Amino acid sequence: MAMTADTPSISAKLSHLQLLEAESIHIFREVAAEFQNPVMLYSIGKDSSVMLRLAQKAFHPGPIPFPLLHVDTGYKFREMLEFRDSYTRELGVNLIVHRNEEALRDGTNPARLGTQRCCGLLKTTALLDALRNHGFDAAFGGARRDEEKSRAKERIFSFRDSAGQWDPKNQRPELWNLYNGRIGPGESIRVFPLSNWTELDIWHYIHLEHIPIVPLYFAKERRMLVRGDSLIPVEQPFVKGLPGEEQWIRCRLRSLGCSPCTGAIRSDADTLPKIIAELVSFRSSERANRVIDHDQDGSMEIKKREGYF
Amino acid sequence: MPHLTEAPNARIDEVSSRPGDAPVPIPIEEFLAQEQSKDLLRFSTAGSVDDGKSTLIGRLLYDSQNVYEDHVRAVTRTQGTHALPTIDFAQLTDGLRAEREQGITIDVAYRYFSTSRRKFIIADTPGHEQYTRNMATGASTADLAIILLDARKGILTQSRRHAYIASLLGIPKLVAAVNKMDLVGYSQDVFEQHQRDLKALVARMGNIEIECIPVSALEGDNVVTRGENTPWYSGPSLLEYLETVPVAERHSRLSFRLPVQRVIRPHQHFRGFAGQIAAGTIYRGDTVVALPSGRKSRVQSISTFDGDLAQAQAPLSIVVTLEDELDISRGDVIASEEAPPQAAKNFEASLVWLHPQAMHIGKTYLLKHTTQTVKARVSSIRHRIDIETLAEQPADTLQMNAIGVVVVEANRALIVDSYNQNRSTGSFILIDPTSNATVGAGMIRQVIADGDGAYAEKDLLQASALLMVGNRPELAADLEERLLALRVAVVRTRVQNPDTWRALLHAGVVAIVESNESSELSIASLHGGQSELISEALAQGIAADHTASAHAVVEALIKKQIIAARIGDETK
Numbered sequence: 016m017a018m019t020a021d022t023p024s025i026s027a028k029l030s031h032l033q034l035l036e037a038e039s040i041h042i043f044r045e046v047a048a049e050f051q052n053p054v055m056l057y058s059i060g061k062d063s064s065v066m067l068r069l070a071q072k073a074f075h076p077g078p079i080p081f082p083l084l085h086v087d088t089g090y091k092f093r094e095m096l097e098f099r100d101s102y103t104r105e106l107g108v109n110l111i112v113h114r115n116e117e118a119l120r121d122g123t124n125p126a127r128l129g130t131q132r133c134c135g136l137l138k139t140t141a142l143l144d145a146l147r148n149h150g151f152d153a154a155f156g157g158a159r160r161d162e163e164k165s166r167a168k169e170r171i172f173s174f175r176d177s178a179g180q181w182d183p184k185n186q187r188p189e190l191w192n193l194y195n196g197r198i199g200p201g202e203s204i205r206v207f208p209l210s211n212w213t214e215l216d217i218w219h220y221i222h223l224e225h226i227p228i229v230p231l232y233f234a235k236e237r238r239m240l241v242r243g244d245s246l247i248p249v250e251q252p253f254v255k256g257l258p259g260e261e262q263w264i265r266c267r268l269r270s271l272g273c274s275p276c277t278g279a280i281r282s283d284a285d286t287l288p289k290i291i292a293e294l295v296s297f298r299s300s301e302r303a304n305r306v307i308d309h310d311q312d313g314s315m316e317i318k319k320r321e322g323y324f
Numbered sequence: 325m326p327h328l329t330e331a332p333n334a335r336i337d338e339v340s341s342r343p344g345d346a347p348v349p350i351p352i353e354e355f356l357a358q359e360q361s362k363d364l365l366r367f368s369t370a371g372s373v374d375d376g377k378s379t380l381i382g383r384l385l386y387d388s389q390n391v392y393e394d395h396v397r398a399v400t401r402t403q404g405t406h407a408l409p410t411i412d413f414a415q416l417t418d419g420l421r422a423e424r425e426q427g428i429t430i431d432v433a434y435r436y437f438s439t440s441r442r443k444f445i446i447a448d449t450p451g452h453e454q455y456t457r458n459m460a461t462g463a464s465t466a467d468l469a470i471i472l473l474d475a476r477k478g479i480l481t482q483s484r485r486h487a488y489i490a491s492l493l494g495i496p497k498l499v500a501a502v503n504k505m506d507l508v509g510y511s512q513d514v515f516e517q518h519q520r521d522l523k524a525l526v527a528r529m530g531n532i533e534i535e536c537i538p539v540s541a542l543e544g545d546n547v548v549t550r551g552e553n554t555p556w557y558s559g560p561s562l563l564e565y566l567e568t569v570p571v572a573e574r575h576s577r578l579s580f581r582l583p584v585q586r587v588i589r590p591h592q593h594f595r596g597f598a599g600q601i602a603a604g605t606i607y608r609g610d611t612v613v614a615l616p617s618g619r620k621s622r623v624q625s626i627s628t629f630d631g632d633l634a635q636a637q638a639p640l641s642i643v644v645t646l647e648d649e650l651d652i653s654r655g656d657v658i659a660s661e662e663a664p665p666q667a668a669k670n671f672e673a674s675l676v677w678l679h680p681q682a683m684h685i686g687k688t689y690l691l692k693h694t695t696q697t698v699k700a701r702v703s704s705i706r707h708r709i710d711i712e713t714l715a716e717q718p719a720d721t722l723q724m725n726a727i728g729v730v731v732v733e734a735n736r737a738l739i740v741d742s743y744n745q746n747r748s749t750g751s752f753i754l755i756d757p758t759s760n761a762t763v764g765a766g767m768i769r770q771v772i773a774d775g776d777g778a779y780a781e782k783d784l785l786q787a788s789a790l791l792m793v794g795n796r797p798e799l800a801a802d803l804e805e806r807l808l809a810l811r812v813a814v815v816r817t818r819v820q821n822p823d824t825w826r827a828l829l830h831a832g833v834v835a836i837v838e839s840n841e842s843s844e845l846s847i848a849s850l851h852g853g854q855s856e857l858i859s860e861a862l863a864q865g866i867a868a869d870h871t872a873s874a875h876a877v878v879e880a881l882i883k884k885q886i887i888a889a890r891i892g893d894e895t896k
């Protein structure tokens with residue numbers, strides 16, 4: 016957090032965002048110091064944007080000492096990919112993009128296989144392959160504990176066995192800020208530097224720090240498929256509406272995923288303050304618009320056990 | 325997002341419900357300013373299995389309008405055709421499938437909420453004895469613990485264990501929620517009996533405050549609002565208490581300490597030491613000491629991404645650069661020169677054992693303390709705590725969930741404070757070197773020094789040299805301090821007898837020989853049993869110079885390998 020230089024007071028009260036920032040930076044540095052080959056999962060969303068800024072802060076004035084990895088399902092929004100390429104180029108960070116080309120060649124998409132199998136192949140398998148191929152021993156993820164109740168259970172240093180799996184019933188104790196990063200061959204640690212941030216904290220920080228984010232978060236007129244309460248973005252050829260279902264709607268995305276599975280919300284919030292104001296008035300969680308989390312009870316936990324972030 | 329009932333929210337709502345209308349920025353900026361000024365209270369739950377911890381947290385979140393509708397819907401069930409839908413509050417936090425199936429909490433759930441006054445981070449922990457390690461995890465970062473009792477059962481072993489762990493972890497405040505009051509007819513007598521027992525219990529744990537509140541997590545009495553069922557109770561509701569209890573000073577009053585995590589060296593002209601401040605405040609220009617080397621320098625800059633700072637306080641994460649080129653690496657501590665932490669290989673600590681495989685005296689574990697990991701052993705157990713009676717009893721091992729006071733012997737000196745002075749420089753974990761499991765959580769009570777001064781005799785580095793300094797008392801003092809910091813045995817003498825000098829050399833000490841003459845500085849060391857004047861170049865380079873600095877002399881001794889340089893991280 017920006018603190019004015021030459022602050023005279025002896026022990027000014029730190030804001031909770033300053034405390035969160037200090038904690039996250041500490042986590043980044045511990046990982047960089049203790050692991051041979053860490054990587055940061057970069058999903059292009061708002062949390063990744065904040066995570067990237069915190070990584071810059073952690074190693075300033077040096078460069079970020081690890082690459083970024085984007086697992087591209089092939090169904091990400093065009094605006095996300097454009098943002099990814101221009102922003103990472105501007106920062107001069109090392110970006111690795113990995114896709115499960117084989118599954119994509121076989122025509123994997125959520126309409127054909129259902130969301131669960133599609134996610135399994137294009138996200139989880141792709142991620143595990145990428146981590147294994149590059150031999151990454153630690154991977155930062157931007158998940159927050161306030162997102163979902165199985166995430167609320169996860170450690171900051173989350174141990175994964177050699178198959179990349181999480182065992183929620185047998186997590187390592189994690190006391191104070193003493194993280195145990197010791198692993199055996201093939202094992203790895205997922206690290207969550209944003210664990211204690213809430214959705215409001217993220218937006219608040221983006222606002223205060225002027226952090227660039229994908230324009231999809233801001234409201235504008237977009238071509239949408241309107242089905243019941245859902246607004247489904249029309250980007251992929253297999254997303255086809257019935258006559259009259261496709262409309263121009265003023266809307267935005269609250270969380271970014273794959274275009275066929277991430278619903279938009281009707282909104283006029285085209286500035287950060289308006290987004291925050293809207294957020295404070297929300298009655299539903301940010302993942303309520305994600306098709307994939309609702310497949311069945313505990314579906315996030317199941318995906319996480321299998322190696323999903 | 326959780327609805328706030330206060331004014332700022334009403335204005336935000338108003339704005340967002342009139343799309344495209346009045347400009348938003350002013351009220352939202354006010355709202356954010358208010359957000360920024362709220363303080364943060366971290367609390368954890370404690371108590372025996374099924375006392376109602378998760379139900380209470382669910383109720384607290386729900387009644388204070390801090391739960392999303394889709395999350396409430398997901399835990400609402402209608403049993404039978406005519407029954408009203410009921411919310412299973414515990415399931416708002418019991419987020420694992422196994423937890424929902426078994427109806428118990430297995431691991432900590434972290435929840436976040438805020439009211440108009442405060443922000444809260446809750447760690448809802450499991451009561452089951454098997455998962456005590458997860459309770460300790462949640463409590464280790466808490467400022468306050470809510471200890472629950474089932475009004476029908478009162479204090480159970482696990483309530484006592486949790487209260488004791490909370491006190492060990494230095495949580496200064498406990499609030500006891502005497503729960504399930506609905507099942508004892510909201511009886512004042514029952515509540516008062518439990519209150520007496522609780523006060524008696526914590527009185528034996530030292531300096532802890534306790535507040536008792538009668539609640540029903542299921543019905544909501546005295547959780548957010550005061551209930552009508554307890555007219556005899558005039559104290560605050562749980563939320564009222566949490567919103568107003570003074571937040572304890574999170575960081576200790578110790579002077580500046582920065583455990584170094586990493587050296588940041590983007591180019592030749594910048595060498596910064598990165599870390600999170602563990603205590604105190606640092607100002608640009610302050611004199612600091614690097615430990616364990618004991619070398620001093622001044623802070624040249626406090627550098628952050630957002631620009632240089634004139635000062636920084638705990639717990640900010642910063643990078644400092646120093647005016648002199650000191651050899652500092654991960655695991656070292658940069659501290660204020662006044663009252664720096666102690667270097668210790670041996671110390672007494674409270675230890676909570678977290679693993680099914682019992683602790684072994686003498687076994688080598690890895691010990692992680694601040695930013696360094698060293699090999700260490702538990703050399704003895706002073707006593708174990710009997711959780712039933714809190715009495716100290718002899719023991720030769722600690723089983724899972726046992727708590728004791730032990731003596732730890734590390735392979736290398738750690739730079740420590742006692743835990744009650746500072747959580748971060750006073751805590752450590754033990755890791756099993758084979759399984760990599762975290763097996764113990766320790767809190768340093770005191771350093772054990774056998775012998776004079778800060779360092780135990782046997783830890784001193786053997787080195788032999790005579791430093792003839794003549795009449796330079798300041799140089800002599802400076803040399804003595806630097807050498808001691810390097811753990812070198814040093815004597816200062818004014819005896820001018822060559823036989824004494826030779827004896828000192830053979831005894832393996834560095835002798836600083838002072839005299840009344842302003843003679844040239846010279847250095848002698850042992851070589852093949854004979855004393856030898858160190859090379860001409862050295863004698864001329866540093867010794868002949870009247871302004872010779874202690875720093876230059878020590879550097880020369882290291883270069884000549886009279887003093888061994890520090891050994892690297894042995895666990896890597």
Ligand SMILES: Nc1nc2c(ncn2[C@@H]2O[C@H](COP(=O)(O)OP(=O)(O)OP(=O)(O)O)[C@@H](O)[C@H]2O)c(=O)[nH]1
Pocket residue numbers: 371372373374375376377378379380414427428429430449450451452503504505506507539540541542543
């Ligand atoms: N009648 C009554 N039942 C309650 C109350 N609070 C909790 N319960 C019930 O007690 C049982 C256990 O509640 P939990 O909240 O899961 O208990 P817990 O302390 O979180 O249990 P662990 O986390 O497993 O240690 C559930 O069936 C609750 O509905 C209360 O105030 N009154």
Ligand SMILES: [Mg+2]
Pocket residue numbers: 376377378379414428429449450451
């Ligand atoms: Mg529970």
